[in-house]
Structure formats: structure tokens, C-alpha cells
Amino acid sequence: MSAPTVSPAPTASTTAPDAPAGLRGVVVTTTELGDVRGEEGFFHYRQYSAVDLARTRTVEDVWFLLHRGHLPSVVELAAFQAEVAPLRVLPPALVDALPVLAAAGGSPLAGLRTALSLLGAAEGVRPVLDLSPEQRAADALRVCAVVPTVLAALHRTRAGLPPVAPRDDLDAAANWLWMLTGVEAPEAHVRAVRRYLVATVDHGFNASTFTARVVASTGADVVAAVVAALGAFSGPLHGGAPDRALDALGEIGHPDRAAAWVHEQLAAGRRVMGFGHAVYRTLDPRSVLLRETALELGGDLAELAVAVEERVVAALAEAKPGRALHANVEYYAGVVMATCGLAPELFTPTFATSRVVGWCAHVLEQAEDPRIIRPSARYTGPAAPVPVP
CATH class of the missing domain: 1.10.580.10 (Citrate Synthase, domain 1)
Structure with missing residues (x-):
């Protein structure tokens, strides 16, 4: 005789609200340490x-x-x-x-x-x-x-x-x-x-x-x-990006190559490293600070970076209208560190x-909060339970 069918009881994974991919915009706790205001370009x-x-x-x-x-x-x-x-x-x-x-x-x-x-x-x-x-x-x-x-x-x-x-x-x-x-x-x-x-x-x-x-x-x-x-x-999508952004600048080599390089990357489904940010919808204030710092240090690399940035931003705006894709902190971080003699x-x-x-x-x-962080996931696999063969 086959085993009786059991209807699954509602759980947190079936009753909890869906969160956006990557938890974008979801507030999970409070903090007194600081904040990032992406729409303003301020932190x-x-x-x-x-x-x-x-x-x-x-x-x-x-x-x-x-x-x-x-x-x-x-x-x-x-x-x-x-x-x-x-x-x-x-x-x-x-x-x-x-x-x-x-x-x-x-x-x-x-x-x-x-x-x-x-x-x-x-x-x-x-x-x-x-x-x-x-x-x-x-x-x-x-x-x-x-x-x-x-x-x-x-x-x-x-x-x-x-x-x-x-x-x-x-x-x-x-x-x-x-x-x-x-x-x-x-x-x-x-x-x-x-x-x-x-x-x-x-x-x-x-x-x-x-x-x-x-x-x-x-x-x-x-x-x-x-x-x-x-x-x-x-x-590489987090802290491991500064060297990749500098590599991209090296691949471009000249401002006149920037637009074609961007289109090559997008056509191949690759990320344009050093541009765009998960939070900022305007200029990344860290990038603005480091661009200024790179220019203060001087040198051909800084001048190339500024010229290429302008062309890449324009090419991205053309290819992805409606999306604000600016240089992020990794782009000029590599320039500043390389100019200061640090290897990639x-x-x-x-x-x-x-x-x-x-x-x-x-x-x-x-550590001051006694609650463990324990979110839920929505199950999307085969329906359960079924008899074990």
C-alpha cells in the first residue's frame, strides 16, 4: 500500500515576503557607525x-x-x-x-x-x-x-x-x-x-x-x-577589483580606444571593471576624492585615467541609456596606489x-545584540515529501 500523501505545513519559507535579489534596499538592522546615501553620492x-x-x-x-x-x-x-x-x-x-x-x-x-x-x-x-x-x-x-x-x-x-x-x-x-x-x-x-x-x-x-x-x-x-x-x-566583485580596474586601463591604453573597448566588453558579456556601483546612482564620492589625489600626484597614468574615464562613461551611457554608470572607487584606487609604487x-x-x-x-x-542573524530562503526544488525509493 502506498504511503499517504502529506501536505506540507506552511513554514517561514512559504509565508515570508520575498526580498529583492542581493537584498538590495532591505534594512536588516540598525547601526550608529555610518551610512551610504547612494542617491546623493554621500557617505x-x-x-x-x-x-x-x-x-x-x-x-x-x-x-x-x-x-x-x-x-x-x-x-x-x-x-x-x-x-x-x-x-x-x-x-x-x-x-x-x-x-x-x-x-x-x-x-x-x-x-x-x-x-x-x-x-x-x-x-x-x-x-x-x-x-x-x-x-x-x-x-x-x-x-x-x-x-x-x-x-x-x-x-x-x-x-x-x-x-x-x-x-x-x-x-x-x-x-x-x-x-x-x-x-x-x-x-x-x-x-x-x-x-x-x-x-x-x-x-x-x-x-x-x-x-x-x-x-x-x-x-x-x-x-x-x-x-x-x-x-x-x-x-573580484568586492575588494578584489582594484588591480582588475587598472588592468582594464592598461588594455585600453589610449583614450581613443575606450569606446571600442567598452563595446567589446559588453558584447562578450563581461563587466566593465571600475565602473558602476551597487549603491551609488551618481558619482562615487571616493572616486572623486581619488581622482583629485591622482592628479595631485601627477604623471602619465593619472592623465590617461581621467581621459579614459570620460570616454568610458560616455560609451556606457550610449550603450545603457537610463543607467548611471560612473567610475567607482576601484578605478582610481589602482591609479593612486600604482603611482605611489605599490605593485598590483x-x-x-x-x-x-x-x-x-x-x-x-x-x-x-x-556583539551587543543577543539575536542571531537567521534569514529564510524560499524553497524552489521538487515538491516534498515523496516516498523514499
């Missing part, structure tokens, strides 16, 4: 314009702002810098592992994920659920401080060079360039990289930030949340040295 960290901060403040200022709630005074900043300095130093377990991680190959972010997992194990990082706010903040501070040191050390070790220790007298931007080269960078390069780092600390609920918050909502430790964020960040394989790691500050701020904020 901010707490109550301050992020672009204004990038023009006038350091990474440490913004780090303090996001993690401690206000911009530091001169005295508070000095104390914060003194607090951060020893946390930049690699523990012996990581120093010993550098040759193995470097020899394993892969991207610098892959090495960083492994190194941070080792750091968490070596230093006994505990779940945020079990920690006081002060202990969580201490773990976040350690992770943010050590990430640039790990990335720079991995880069140099892979190149057959000894790591360069961080310096207590340099800010985050200058220290990053110092640890990569062992040479003090020109002030113009430090200023340009500093602007880029401050402008990329945070940017709403992007894929990696949301990933960090999902993991933090489970009560996992800070390191686990950051490692998960790094996995999302490594994708360092573009995404440079981005990560700033974004980790934003990830950790979100982890700390999420």
Missing part, C-alpha cells in the same frame, strides 16, 4: 563626512571614532597611538609560520586568513558571547593593529626579503609603506595612501561587513568574524588594512 562615519575625514584626518583618528564613539583629542590620540603600537608586533608563532605561509602561494589575503586563525589560537581569543565589552574591544584592537604587519611581512617573505618591523613614530599610512619597503615614503605618497585608507575604512552593509556581522551574531570570536569577512572581501598584488591587501577597522567596529556593535 559618512558617525556624524562626519567620510570624504572630509579623508582630507583632514588619519586612520587612527577614524579608528578611534568608530571604535570609541568620538574623534580623539590630541591627548586621546597620543594615548591611543601608544596603546596600538605594541599590538602591531607579530607573536613568535606567526613569525615562525611566515615562511610556510609564504611558500604555500596563493593570494596575500589567503595567507592572512590562515595567519589570523593561527593568531587566534596562539593568543586564546575567546567568543565574544563570553567576553565583556572591554575584552571584546581589546581583541578587536589587536586584530586591527596586526593585520598590516602580517600582510607586509607575507609580501616581503614571498619576495625573499626579511620582514620590516613597524615603527612607533609613524601613523598607519606611513607605517604601511615603511613595512613594505623599509624606506620612508615621500610625504606626497603617504598623504595619498592615507586618504585612500581613511576613505575605505567602512562603507555600509557591503558583503564583507555583513558577513562579519553574521558571524559575530553567532557569538563567535573577533578573529573568526574577520576571517569570514576576508573570504567575502577576496572576491598589494592593492587589495592595502584595502584590507583599512577595512579591518570597519569590520571590527561592526563586530563590536553586533
